[in-house]
Amino acid sequence: MALHDEKHEWGATRVRDTFLDYFKERGHTFVPSSSVVPLSDPTLLFTNAGMNQYKAIFLGTVDPASDFAQLKRAVNSQKCIRAGGKHNDLDDVGKDSYHHTFFEMLGNWSFGDYFKKEAIQYSWELLTKVYGIDPKRLYVTFFEGSEGLDPDLEAKELWKDVGVPEDHILPGDMKDNFWEMGDQGPCGPCSEIHYDLRQPEGENYRNAASLVNQDDPEVIEIWNNVFIQYNREPDKSLRPLPNKHVDTGMGFERLVCVLQGKKSNYDTDVFTPLFKRIQEITGARDYRGKFGKDDPDGIDTAYRVVADHVRTLSFAIADGGVPNNVGRGYVVRRVLRRGARYARKYFETDIGDFFSKIVPSLVEQMGDMFPEIKKKEADIKEILDEEEKSFAKSLDRGEVMFEKYAQKAKVKGSNDLPGDDVWRLYDTYGFPVDLTKLMAEERSLNINDKEVEEAQERAREASKGDKKAGAVLVKLDVHDLGALENMKDVPKTDDSPKYGRENITAVIKAIYHNKKFLTSTKEVPEGEQFGVLLDRTNFYAEQGGQEYDTGRLLVDDEAEISIENVQVYAGYVLHTGYLKYGELSVGSEVIAEYDELRRHPIRSNHTGTHVLNYALREVLGNEVDQKGSLVAPEKLRFDFSHKSGLSDADLAKIEQICTEYIRQNSEVFAKDVPLATAREIRGVRAVFGETYPDPVRVVSVGVPVEDLLTDVKNPQWEKVSVEFCGGTHVKQTGEIKELVILEESGIAKGIRRIVAVTGQDAYDVQRQASEFEEQLARVEKMKYSPEKEAEAKKMQVDLNQLTISALTKNQFRDRFAKIQKSILDEQKAAAKADNKRVMDIVTNHFTKNEEARFFVEKVEWSSNVTKAINEAIKSVSGPKSALREKSVYLFSANQDDGKVVHGCYVSEHFKAQGADGPKWASSVTGIVGGKAGGKPGAPTAVGQGTNAHKIDEGIEEARKWIENFQV
Structure with a gap:
């Protein structure tokens, strides 16, 4: 039976479901996997562990209005990529049985709820009792201490308590047993669980303790319990977190390997369906699970690389990580080119649409758990094809050049490939340096990284000179x-x-x-x-x-x-x-x-311009004439005649018509036609005053040009985008993906301008709009507070700078205006309530103490307290006030920023004894700091200080001062 036809008691889906169900039954909330592309976290290239989405909880910065603020226990299977940055397994993929650039991390979390004891008990029970894993083949580690940190002896004792023998409990250093998410962020000691894949001979179990964390392919880590206690600060220091948390991660693929009794993750049904599809596409021999020298033709390694890489590529692209030349986009491109080269060399297959043929098998296998790859399947395939075709143009030539460079090195008797040659393979043929390293390794050649960097720097300097010249x-x-x-x-x-x-x-x-x-x-x-x-x-x-x-x-x-x-x-x-x-x-x-990767978005934007032109006429009428256009890689711009600005309803209708046209995936046709004949086509669009060649190129979206010419006066052609155009276009409108109008404005009398984006840029602006909408919804739900005011101010700046759909931006502005009005209303209400609160304190005191001649008091701080104190002083001192014969001094302080506010009123009784407001206020400014204002001899004074910690001294001083004037 072929490997991919085997059925297992512990199939991959059952393994995952069992894990999730175990923790759900123990009070854990299922939280869907976050995006593998952390678009809002610039410190990470990719989500590399399950805890990334809970970072705000660990740091104590979680929004109190969010669902996460109430989360105490969670469970999920997180999509992870380790192909760049701090955690990078790309170079190891294919060479061994357990490294992957994409993997699932099964995890359970406690946020300030349970800690080490429960986490360790859960781990041991699930593995040995539920999954039935032989406990004699399990080994655990604990943190041995370092950098002034004590060893985690508590974890060691807890492992003993659940029954792990002492010779299976091993100490580990900072590298193995202190987990950090990145260069900064939450971290803490961890306790790993390792499994010995070698079958015992009867009851003769070997002791594999010496092989733990030694990169032995038979002794693998399967689960890590991280005890989050610290945050790694930007200055590299460790700062204790306010609450202790549990963050665990178990490699799903490795667990399936253990439960299916395999020696390699790649022998399990996580990968075998993909191997089956690769074999169908390429006609290659069966996968045999061989490594290194036991895989002389390299085909088993190629199976592993391609299967791994198609997973990484599909999930990265589905979550917005599209290939490009920068950051995570470049990592995606490197992975694709590495995989394409393996397919081309070892499977001897054409590339250009290779990976996209495997994607449906992956979607069938994982689309239920991760519906985003099912939803984005068409986009994934299209982007993969586009990238592959671009690379295919230079792959053959680049391989020829590599062979030439390799031969040149051998002739010189050297095993080193010169840095200039390595850089040229990248710069001219698009070979990422790690791909060239892989090819060099196959030929027993070395690459000097410093030489490559120097060649790159020389090219960069030369480029600077070019730009200047x-x-x-x-x-x-x-x-x-x-x-x-x-x-x-x-x-x-x-x-x-x-x-x-x-x-x-x-x-x-x-x-x-x-x-x-x-x-x-x-x-x-x-x-x-x-x-x-x-x-x-x-x-x-x-x-x-x-x-x-x-x-x-x-x-x-x-x-x-x-x-x-x-x-x-x-x-x-x-x-x-x-x-x-x-x-x-x-x-x-x-x-x-x-450059195909520049031309591709230009094509989308050009066909998008034709679709937009058609939609404008449909909505605004045939008097709309094109007055100019720009088709660039990053946007399209279209100028047209129209007397007034477009309403939101017009914009919505235009976008809707464009979307419908794009969704039809209409074919784009082009043909040279005699100019006189072309002008007769019903509904044809041309720029007034433009001189066209004869014959002229006619571009029709959805109807072959030959069909148009059979009956040029057919009124049906009014419902087709037909234009004279010499530009480049997509083959089918589906390639455009989306068209989003960013801006509609007037540029001259009777001339309007629309700026729009298509393709991936359209997806990006939609994602930005979605992220902003989440912020907007969160602030809308917030109760009035200084935090809400601060959030609203920041949001106003962000909204003004946001590049999103004009229609959506208008909607956001309307919603934001309501937020601002509610804040204003709430500010007024809060100010009124504060005024009443402070005045009530004064009134209630004198009601209870009718004989009292003065009142000195500290009132609770609020954002409106300055005004509230002023209003109270005005009320007491007013000509019609019932309290006019009472003297009052009110204080308030904010200990967080050291601020003090105070105000006083001196009645006629005390004035007659020589007191006044400014004198009374000056008696306390020496203590609370700052200054107090008021005309000499005036009954009132107000001030602000900077020593909030001395507020009680100031109050005591004010009381003593006025008492000296009491008769």
Whole structure:
């Protein structure tokens, strides 16, 4: 029976459910896994442990109005990625039986509830009684102490209490038994549970204590109980937390391995369904579970790498971690390229849509537990295909170059691959350095990291020089064009390949620098910008509102020109940029490689512009005319004629029509049509005053252009987006994903402008809106307090800076205005209540003590207390006041910031004895600090101090002072 056909008593799903149910039955709340991409926590590349989402609870900063504030016990299975940053297992994946870049962390938590005793009892009972794991094969560790921290002898004794023999309880150092989430954050001593995978011979159990934490593949850690007691501060010191917590994490894949009696996580039904699918796609031999030298053809290793990486990629992308060149996006890209290279080399399969074929099997296997991958399946597949295709363009050539560099090193008798060569493999062919290291390892070659960094720094410095030199774009003028017309061997550029999606080969026809046409790049001064004309190009030159492509022209390992701008002049397409290395001449045949990852969002935004144009006419009428547009990678901008601003209802309708068009996944058709015929097509959209070529390119969304031409006057074409356009477009509207309008404004009389985003950028603004909405909802629920006021002030700044849907932003502004009004109303009510509270204290005192001539008192602090004291002093001293013959001194203090407020009134009785308000107030300012105001001789005075800790001394002094004037 094939490995993937085996059935187990402890199937993966049952293992997970059993864990969750055990803790639910013991009062733990199930909390769904948080995103594997912690978008709101810049200290983490990826969620690398189950406790990440509870960080605010551990730190005591959790919002008291949130569900988490009431959480005492929790259980879940958290998605984790360890492929970058502090915790990085990428290099080990495939080489052993238990490392993964993506894994599930089964965990149970206590937040200031139970601690070490219960956690240890739960662990032991679940493993040995519920799962039935042989206790004689389990080993536990405890923290041995370090850095002035005592050993965790309490945990050691608790393990003895549940029945673990002393020779199975082992001390561990800071590395193994003190858990930290990152360079800063909650942390504490931990107690691990390890399992010996080797079967005993009858009753002859070996003692594997010496193999614990020694990277022995047969003695693996399965569970870690972390006792959170400290926070690692930015200065690296440890600060005790206000409450003690339990944070446990058990490797789901390792637990399944133990329960299914396997030696490797990859032999379990966590991975075998993926192996089965990989085999179906590639036609490779069965997975045999071999490692290292026992896997000479590398196919078993490739199975493990691909299965692991498709899990990481799918969950990262589903949670918003899209591949790019920065931070976590670059980690995702590295993982994909590493996996693609394994597939290409070991399975000998084409890449471009390889990973996306495995995704449905993963969704079927894990989509019920993690519904986000089911919901985002289409997006995951599309992004994987896009990235793979981009890498596929240079993978073969990069592998050839690697072999060339490897041979060069061997010829020199060296086992070192030069840093310049490693950097070039990244810079030109997109090989992440760790992928090159992997390939070098296969050839027994070494890479010097310092050399690579130096090569990278040299390239960066050269690039800085380029940018400085390139302040003014190289352009062709009328004289240059006249010269070109006379150069019979320089034809106008054939740019028809720009509508394709592949690299092409082209011939250099001219090199242009400093108003001269040259024969070789050797004639261009180092670091200066120049232009290149080719016989044909796949680069898009800036026109029709669409931005230019960037990319490179190169002869592999001989020369490379970095192309940073492309413009067209009377049919001549000029590629401008800088020589990176080598030399090229007129007549050189080069590979023309535009940057697909820049072109891709431009295509989405351009087709999105057509869809938007159609929606505008549907909502606002046929009098809407296009007045200009910009199609860039990060946004689209569309200017149109309309007399007035668009209402929220208009914007909502426009977005709805765009969404419907995109959701239909309509095919985008394009065809050159005689201009006279094209103009006759019913509903065709063209820019008024624009000069179009004949024939003109007609782009139709959803209906083939041939169908339009069979009956050009058909009124149905009014319901189709049809435009004259020379730009690049998606193949189907589904590639656009979403269209979100960010801004609608007037730019001139009768001219409006819409700015919008599509694709991943649209998803990002929707996510930002969703995150802000959560904050908004939280503040809406908050009761009036200084914290609510502070949150609202911060939120107003954030809302103004937020880049989100214009419609949503308007809705947020309406909701925020209600919050502000409620705060204002609550402030007024609170101020009124405070005024009454303070005045009632004064009134009640004299009601109970009618004979008393003065009253000195401290009142409770509040945000309105200054005004409340002032109002009370005014009321007592007023001409119609019943208390006018009483003298009053009121104090209040805020011990948190040291602030003191005070105010007094001196009655005529005491004034007659020589007292007044300013004198009385000055008697206490020397104690409470600050100053007091009031005209000399006036009956009243108010002041503010800075010594809140001396408030009682100040009150005593005020009482003694007035008593001296009592007759």
